[in-house]
């Protein structure tokens with residue numbers, strides 16, 4: 274891996290700043306998440322015994338002791354350690370650690386409270402994975418599975434409403450006018466945007482699900498969309514410039530399982546059903562990540578559950594999604610880069626294969642807050658700096674971030690807009706109440 278530039282741009286958010294959201298996350302929310310992981314492993318003790326006998330119990334104990342040690346390292350601001358579990362991303366992580374040690378001047382200075390928040394928060398999830406992975410036979414256990422499945426079941430009513438909305442559109446035999454198609458596209462894009470409100474890591478695993486009809490709620494949410502580039506997304510999707518030989522491809526870089534994933538699948542179904550895309554590539558995580566993020570297992574499970582639902586339109590959607598996958602119209606991809614702590618501007622150098630793959634898309638939708646933090650480098654940018662500027666050359670294809678605000682980074686606002694919000698609602702950047710739809714078109718012809 275070539276050396277990356279850690280020093281590009283404004284300073285990274287960090288728990289160094291006492292009282293900041295990053296500080297409160299490292300101090301309170303991250304230890305709480307580790308405690309919940311320990312609880313979840315402990316609750317499954319009987320299951321491990323049934324499956325693996327005494328070996329399962331021993332592994333449970335060892336994993337819990339790894340995790341207790343990890344929690345102590347966070348709480349006492351210990352140096353970040355090298356990974357030792359031999360997984361394929363170990364070198365990338367350890368090289369990244371060395372870069373930080375070089376920049377910060379010593380091994381001791383790279384620690385939970387002194388280093389960039391983005392780095393240490395990602396590292397915590399990787400260490401949780403290490404604790405599981407190093408302890409066979411429970412090494413395939415998803416410590417966040419219960420929360421993800423619960424959030425799916427608890428959003429059932431909203432899922433039914435959304436699937437019914439989609440199937441009603443499809444049933445209408447008339448070819449929709451371009452205006453109607455646009456209106457419905459905007460609706461489903463916004464539903465997918467607000468689906469991002471339902472992540473479990475911001476609430477440290479507390480219940481967080483969608484109860485109402487997501488489409489009907491949209492007009493009330495409009496004032497909370499601070500930047501709305503959806504017209505540009507539409508233009509990118511409907512321009513004739515795209516690759517007509519192999520068809521139009523939309524990539525969705527997924528965020529959370531549960532209701533958010535349902536909103537993404539419905540949007541993807543709409544794009545294909547109304548010929549706005551010929552192919553959808555979904556990108557997920559290769560191990561459990563940030564409490565609620567989608568893994569391959571979650572993706573398959575969600576489609577299976579949707580198919581099996583006891584509701585005509587919901588199960589019809591599930592059957593259609595399964596068929597899209599079988600026919601190769603939809604495909605699921607994971608790449609180790611998505612679970613590294615790197616800013617996306619380093620992708621071209623640090624994961625050139627993924628960057629090249631993304632270049633094949635006509636549009637990339639980046640879901641959620643963590644993807645926004647990685648797009649912007651999780652830095653203390655001025656609110657008015659442009660989205661184009663902070664991407665710092667990351668432009669594999671036309672791209673759009675659909676994100677509800679849950680971290681102190683926001684760019685592309687009007688002069689005074691951020692300051693006004695700060696004076697009215699001090700926690701506007703972290704409450705999940707506000708959102709952005711931010712688009713970027715590459716400067717050079719792809």
Ligand SMILES: O=P(O)(O)OC[C@@]1(O)O[C@H](CO)[C@@H](O)[C@@H]1O
Pocket residue numbers: 298302394469472473474475476528529563640641642643644646678679680
């Ligand atoms: O990417 P997502 O699921 O929208 O949000 C992830 C998240 O909850 O995790 C961090 C909190 O610890 C924040 O960056 C962010 O709010």
Ligand SMILES: [Mn+2]
Pocket residue numbers: 472474528529563565566641643
């Ligand atoms: Mn997430």
